[in-house]
Amino acid sequence: MGWIGLFVLVVIVCMSMGISIRASEEKGYEMPLNCKKVECASYEVIDSQKEYEIREYKKAMWVSALPINSSSYEDGAYKGFNILFSYIQGNNEEAAQLNMTAPVVVDIIPSKDPLSNSTFVVNFLLPHNYQKNPPPSTLAHPVELPKQNYAAVRRFGGFISDNEIPLQVLALEKSLNGTKWESSIVKKSNGNAMTYTIAGYNSPFDKENRVNEIIFWFDK
Numbered sequence: 422m423g424w425i426g427l428f429v430l431v432v433i434v435c436m437s438m439g440i441s442i443r444a445s446e447e448k449g450y451e452m453p454l455n456c457k458k459v460e461c462a463s464y465e466v467i468d469s470q471k472e473y474e475i476r477e478y479k480k481a482m483w484v485s486a487l488p489i490n491s492s493s494y495e496d497g498a499y500k501g502f503n504i505l506f507s508y509i510q511g512n513n514e515e516a517a518q519l520n521m522t523a524p525v526v527v528d529i530i531p532s533k534d535p536l537s538n539s540t541f542v543v544n545f546l547l548p549h550n551y552q553k554n555p556p557p558s559t560l561a562h563p564v565e566l567p568k569q570n571y572a573a574v575r576r577f578g579g580f581i582s583d584n585e586i587p588l589q590v591l592a593l594e595k596s597l598n599g600t601k602w603e604s605s606i607v608k609k610s611n612g613n614a615m616t617y618t619i620a621g622y623n624s625p626f627d628k629e630n631r632v633n634e635i636i637f638w639f640d641k
């Protein structure tokens with residue numbers, strides 16, 4: 422068997438073992454360290470750039486806390502997270518304890534009236550063994566997410582503060598400006614403040630290697 426034959430054999434073996442030989446598997450942001458410990462929402466990277474990446478997510482079941490109105494992300498996200506944390510610790514109708522997953526995802530719906538509060542919806546990815554049968558509870562209701570499968574994502578570190586969020590939103594908008602993604606994402610907001618999402622991969626107790634992402638969802 423010549424070299425070409427050997428190469429073809431290796432390719433066939435890789436393919437039959439499900440090993441991808443496409444370089445595209447390696448592109449994009451690195452997997453957050455925490456995803457070695459807990460189950461993480463999975464996605465495929467469609468376009469990887471220095472300032473952002475475009476992903477496609479498959480739909481999965483999550484649970485959402487009731488929407489919380491607040492003037493502050495730190496306040497709204499903290500309240501929502503505590504509700505879901507109680508839910509996974511067993512405060513549900515089956516007294517079931519669910520494993521932690523990542524990221525915790527906070528949808529932010531800015532108020533149209535600048536004097537009213539934004540609305541925060543905190544979501545938790547159900548672990549694989551509860552995907553089909555989330556324990557019922559008045560604290561949290563099951564939802565299929567994401568509603569739009571494509572995500573423009575910008576990653577940042579540290580603890581998320583109210584001051585930093587608008588800067589991250591602006592930076593993501595800027596980096597998408599003039600790209601082929603702009604028309605599907607930025608323009609649809611029509612001058613209104615757009616709904617967006619913040620994903621946090623760490624527990625409040627992790628002091629280092631914190632990974633956060635700001636996400637604009639869209640349909641292609």
Ligand SMILES: *[C@@H]1O[C@H](CO)[C@@H](O)[C@H](O)[C@H]1NC(C)=O
Nearest residue numbers: 488489490532533537538540
């Ligand atoms: C939260 O705000 C939205 C719109 O600003 C409003 O429709 C809703 O009733 C408010 N919810 C609560 C619980 O105050």
Ligand SMILES: *[C@@H]1O[C@H](CO)[C@@H](O)[C@H](O)[C@H]1NC(C)=O
Nearest residue numbers: 490491492493496497537538
């Ligand atoms: C807005 O949020 C603050 C807490 O950040 C809260 O004290 C206030 O009651 C909220 N106002 C409304 C109208 O929801």
Ligand SMILES: *[C@@H]1O[C@H](CO)[C@@H](O)[C@H](O)[C@H]1NC(C)=O
Nearest residue numbers: 458459519520521548549550
């Ligand atoms: C829950 O997490 C623990 C620790 O990571 C793991 O050993 C266990 O298998 C997980 N349980 C399920 C049902 O996945």
Ligand SMILES: *[C@@H]1O[C@H](CO)[C@@H](O)[C@H](O)[C@H]1NC(C)=O
Nearest residue numbers: 591592593594595596598599
């Ligand atoms: C995007 O580009 C347009 C001009 O092409 C500019 O008017 C707008 O301010 C830019 N937006 C951001 C967020 O940089």
